[in-house]
Amino acid sequence: MAMASAQTNVRAPARWQDYLQLLKPRVMSLVIFTALTGLVCAGAPMNPILAAVAILCIAVGAGASAALNMWFDADIDAKMRRTRGRPVPAGKVQGADALGLGVTLSLLSVMMMGVATNWLAAGLLAFTILFYAVVYTMWLKRWTAQNIVIGGLAGALPPVIGWAAATGTAPLNAWLLCAIIFMWTPPHFWALSLYTSEDYAKAGVPMMPVVKGAKSTRAQILAYSLLLIPVCVAPAFTGLGGPVYLAVSALGGLVFLLLAWRLFRSQAGEAADPRNDDGLYDVRAGARDARNLFAFSILYLALLFATLLGEHLAGLKPLELL
Amino acid sequence: MSDPNREDEDFAKARRGRNIAIAIGLVVFIVLVYVVTVVRMGANVIDRPI
Numbered sequence: 001m002a003m004a005s006a007q008t009n010v011r012a013p014a015r016w017q018d019y020l021q022l023l024k025p026r027v028m029s030l031v032i033f034t035a036l037t038g039l040v041c042a043g044a045p046m047n048p049i050l051a052a053v054a055i056l057c058i059a060v061g062a063g064a065s066a067a068l069n070m071w072f073d074a075d076i077d078a079k080m081r082r083t084r085g086r087p088v089p090a091g092k093v094q095g096a097d098a099l100g101l102g103v104t105l106s107l108l109s110v111m112m113m114g115v116a117t118n119w120l121a122a123g124l125l126a127f128t129i130l131f132y133a134v135v136y137t138m139w140l141k142r143w144t145a146q147n148i149v150i151g152g153l154a155g156a157l158p159p160v161i162g163w164a165a166a167t168g169t170a171p172l173n174a175w176l177l178c179a180i181i182f183m184w185t186p187p188h189f190w191a192l193s194l195y196t197s198e199d200y201a202k203a204g205v206p207m208m209p210v211v212k213g214a215k216s217t218r219a220q221i222l223a224y225s226l227l228l229i230p231v232c233v234a235p236a237f238t239g240l241g242g243p244v245y246l247a248v249s250a251l252g253g254l255v256f257l258l259l260a261w262r263l264f265r266s267q268a269g270e271a272a273d274p275r276n277d278d279g280l281y282d283v284r285a286g287a288r289d290a291r292n293l294f295a296f297s298i299l300y301l302a303l304l305f306a307t308l309l310g311e312h313l314a315g316l317k318p319l320e321l322l
Numbered sequence: 323m324s325d326p327n328r329e330d331e332d333f334a335k336a337r338r339g340r341n342i343a344i345a346i347g348l349v350v351f352i353v354l355v356y357v358v359t360v361v362r363m364g365a366n367v368i369d370r371p372i
Contacts, residue, residue, distance in 0.1 A: 013336035016343035049361050053354060108351065116358045 018092040019101060022070050023063030031062040031158045037305045038159030038177055040312045041240060042166035050116050054165035057113040058158055060105050061125045065154070067102035068133035071095050073141070079203040082196065102133070113165065121165040128157045142204070145211040152185030153178075159305075173240045176231070180304060183228040187221045187260060188297040194218070194269035194290040214269025221293070225260035229253035232304060241308055242316040248307045252300045259296050263289040 035058040039051060070077065070088050078089035087093040106129050114122030136151030144150075156178045163174035190208050193200060194217060197209035208217045232249045235241035241249065268290040311318075 013333040014340065015336045016339045019340070019343070047361055049357060053358055056354075112354065112358070115355075116362070 014087070014093045014097070018087040019097075021087050022067040022093060022098050022101060023060075023105075024066035025063075027066060028059045028063050031155075032059050033302075034177070034181065034305055035059075035158040035162035037309045038162030038174060039166045040162075040309055041159075041173070041177070042163040043312065044166045046166045051166070053116040054113060054121065054162065057109045057116065058125060058161050058165075061109040061113075061129050062158070064102045064105035064109060065129045065132040067098050067105065068129075069137045071098035071102060072133070072137050074098075076142075076203040076205060080199040082199060106133075113161075117165040118168045120168055120170065121161050124157060124161045124164055124170070128154050128161065131157075143206070145206050145208045147206065148189045149186050152182050152189075155185060156181035173235065173238055176235055176238060176240060177305075177308075179231050180228075180235075181301070183224060183231050184297060184301050186224045187228065187256075188294065188301075190217050190221050190224075191263065191290045191294040191297065194263075195287040197269060209269050214267075217269060218264045218266070222260045222264040225257055229257060232300075235308065236319050239318045242311040242318050244316065245304070245307045245311055246319060248303050252303055256293075256296060256300055259289070259293040263293050266290070 032055055035055055039046070039054065070086055073083075074086075074088040074095055077083035077086050084090065088095055088098050106126075110122050110126045110129070113125050132151070132154035136147065136154055140147040140151050159177035159181070160170050160174045163177075164170045193207040193209050194214060197207060197214075200207040201210045208220065212220075229249075232253055233246065236243075236246035236249065266289040268287045310316075
C-alpha cells in the first residue's frame with residue numbers, strides 16, 4: 001500500500017519545498033485560472049479582497065487534494081517514470097505527513113471559503129476535494145478505464161466554485177464552463193496516455209490504451225472531440241461568450257477536430273518499439289499525432305478561458321444568439 | 323560513509339526552513355481571518371443602531 005512504502009523510504013530531511021511539491025503548484029495555477037474565469041464571468045460585484053480569498057481557497061483546496069492523491073498513490077507513483085520523483089515515492093516526505101497536510105489544508109480552505117463567501121461555494125469546494133481524493137484516487141483510478149472520464153469532474157468544477165463564490169448560485173452558464181473542461185479531459189489525457197501507456201501498464205493503472213487498446217482509444221478520442229466542440233461553442237449562444245469567443249472556439253474547434261481525425265487515422269500507441277526506450281516522451285512511430293493533439297488541447301482550453309476572461313474584463317457584450 | 327555532523331546540519335537546516343514556512347503560513351492565516359472578518363462585518367458594525 002501507499003502508506004507502507006512511503007514510511008519506510010524516507011532518507012533525506014524534508015524541506016519546505018518538498019511539501020510545496022505535494023500541492024502540485026502547476027495544477028494549482030491552472031485551477032486558479034479557470035476559477036478566476038468563473039468568478040469574473042459571474043458578473044456580480046464582489047469585494048476584491050473576498051474575491052482574492054475565494055481564489056486562494058480554491059487553489060489551496062486543489063493543492064490539498066493533490067497531497068491526498070500523492071499520499072494514497074505513492075505505490076503506483078514509484079513505478080512510473082513520470083511520477084517516481086514525487087516527494088513521497090522519492091522518500092523526501094513521509095506518507096503520513098502528506099496525509100496530514102492534505103487533511104489540514106482541506107479543512108482550512110473549505111471553512112475559510114464558507115466564512116469569506118458563502119456555503120454553496122464551500123460545499124462545492126468540499127465536494128471537489130472529496131471527489132478527487134476519494135472517488136477518483138481511491139476508487140476509479142485503479143478500477144476502471146473510465147477513470148479520467150468520471151474523475152475529470154473534479155478538475156472541471158473550479159469555475160463553478162468561482163461563480164458560486166461571487167453570486168451564491170450556480171446557473172446554467174457556470175455548468176457550461178464545467179462541461180467544457182469535463183468533455184475536454186478524455187481526449188486530452190487519452191492522447192497523452194497513447195504515448196505513455198507502457199508506464200501505466202507497469203503500474204497496473206487501467207488507462208484506456210492499456211485496457212481497450214490503441215485503436216479503440218483513438219476512436220473514443222475522436223468521438224469525445226466531436227462532442228466537445230459544440231459544447232465549447234455553446235457559450236456564444238447562452239449570453240456568456242462574445243464575438244471573439246465565437247471565433248476562437250469555432251476556429252480552434254476545427255483545428256482540434258482535424259488533429260483528432262489525424263490521430264484516429266494514425267498508428268499512435270501501437271508501434272511501441274522496446275529497443276527505443278530512452279525516455280518517457282519519446283515520439284515513437286505514429287505517436288507524433290497523439291503529441292500534437294495533446295499539446296493543442298492545452299492551448300485550446302487556455303485560449304477559450306482566456307478569451308472569456310478578456311471579454312468580460314474588457315466589458316465586451318456577450319452575443320446571446322439564442 | 324557520510325559525515326554524521328554534516329547530516330545533522332542538513333536536518334537542522336531543513337527543520338528550520340520548515341518551521342519558518344509553518345510560521346509564515348500561520349501568520350498569513352491569522353491575517354486572512356482578521357481581514358475577512360473586517361471586510362464582511364465592517365459596514366454593518368458602523369451602521370448598527372447605537
